[in-house]
Amino acid sequence: MTTTPTHPREATVVEAAPKQLLIGGKWRDATGARTFDVEDPATGTTLCQVADASPDDALAALAAAHDAQADWASHPPRERGEILRRAYEIIISRREDLALLMTLEMGKPLAEARGEITYAAEFFRWFAEEAVRIGGDYAVPPNGAGRFLITRQPVGPALLITPWNFPMAMGTRKIGPAIAAGCTSVIKPAHQTPLSMLALADILREAGLPDGVLNVVTAADAGGVMEPMIRDPRARKLSFTGSTAVGRKLIEQSAQQVLKVSLELGGNAPFLVFDDADLDAAVEGAMQAKMRNIGEACTAANRFYVHADIAPAFSDKLAERMSALTIGRGVADDVQVGPLIDAKQLGKVTDLVSDAIAQGAQVVTGGQAHGGDGYFYTPTVLTDVPEGARMASEEIFGPVAPITTFTDEREAIDKANNTEYGLVSYLFTQNLQRGLRVSEALDTGMVGLNQGIVSNPAAPFGGVKASGLGREGGKLGIDEFLEPKYISIGGL
Ligand code: NAP
Secondary structure, three states: OOOOOOOHHHHHHHHOOOOOEEEOEEEEHHHOOOEEEEEEOOEEEEEEEOOOOOHHHHHHHHHHHHHHHHHHHHHHHOHHHHHHHHHHHHHHHHHHHHHHHHHHHHHHOOHHHHHHHHHHHHHHHHHHHHHHOOEEEEEEOOOOOOOEEEEEOOOEEEEEEEOOOOOOOOHHHHHHHHHHOOOOEEOOOOOOHHHHHHHHHHHHHHOOOOOOOOHHHHHOOOHHHHHHHHHHOOOEEEEEEEEEHHHHHHHHHOOOOOOEEEOOOOOOOOOOOOOOOOOOHHHHHHHHHHHHHHHOOOOOEEEEEEOEEEEEEEEHHHHHHHHHOOOOOOOOOOEOOOOOOOOHHHHHHHHHHHHHOOOOOOOHHHHHOOOOOOOOOOEEEEEEOOOOOHOOOOOOOOOOEEEEEEOOOHHHHHHHHHHOOOEEEEEEOOOOOHHHHHHHHHHOOEEOOOOOOOOOOOOOOOOOHHEEEEOOOOHHHHHHHEEEEEEOOOOO
């Protein structure tokens, strides 16, 4: 059974978090003072209510972003960067409370929430540094007549939509480059986890962000508030992180105003273990790639392909590690596996495992929900998972590791690439040539070569195929919020 420990500061941090809409620098209620509930996934109880925006509230937020755009674009890059830097410092100084707030609304264990707070803050530090490095070009054209001047300007008001699995980092990865580039924005966090984003917006105000540069809209009906903004000519940019199904819908909606679109969508990461791999390192990498965020990560290893000669040893060692994890409400320091986000996600993981077992998969450990008041699922290792099982093609988004085998490199690559997704892949081998050869052959935007975590604010994060468009973080992240302008100079 799962116990439900409490934390001495949990009521305080929930109480302190803003719960209204942030529009034009003012916190205000939604029209009609409507609210929706925020739930603790570890207990299924309500933590608090936050404002439930109407479409008119959303358009008011877009109007505020639009009105602030020209002034914000004219702020010196150094000032924009210094606001981000101050926000970085504040986030780090309040890491404990922010982590607790995140654990309460999202469920991840405190240690992981602390890790996400640091990761989230690092995007602000990175983009504080990038704000002053927005370059341009000055060139002599091939015929020598006149000159070319190329400058890069903010694209304009941006609409940002984030998922629940990394409630703060998915926001700072968009807000950081938007602020650095000189774009104003309206952000809509996921309905399950609005509190972390509202707390972040308050920190940015404290750091000196002018009114209207960041507006926050929380809503129970995401489509109802987003579509009017996406179709409004005052918006110029859409940056979305979430499922591929919603991403496809948003591309269609964005076509009307021809928005500049960036999308970080779903994944179905393959994890390849070759027979020349360091087995312990591969198991450690598998634990990170599978169990980070309770398996609820777009980068989560979704399919394990292990060379037939080492598959029994790999699955036994992985099962031993998975079954030793402590499950519970994440506010307790010794907990390693929190609940899934909600009843729907628990139902999905349960169905995917039942489907795989019905098709012949063997359970090495786990294989069922964990019980308790919240949405807990037992860490699970399955072997002999057939290619026809639903989990071979669908994101599991839970602590379940399905293992199948291969016998040669080509087969491993073909199986890994046999998906519409292309976010990240992982491979373990001690042969450098093989490592680079296979890395180049994998159809994904990112590869973890002998490592189970690829995310880094200084690196370009993003996918190919149905996993998305564009990159976040690294040197490329700010480009998504800039447009080049070419000025042709005559008379020279
Ligand atoms: P989701 O259902 O697509 O929701 C993501 C966000 O979109 C939420 O804020 C949601 O609001 C909003 N949304 C839902 N329907 C919408 C609509 N019709 N119009 C506008 N916005 C809408 O995804 P999720 O289940 O929250 O998140 C998990 C997915 O995100 C997974 O597929 C995961 O792989 C992906 N993800 C990708 C990355 C990446 O970088 N590639 C990172 C993290 C997660 P509500 O919450 O109010 O519904």
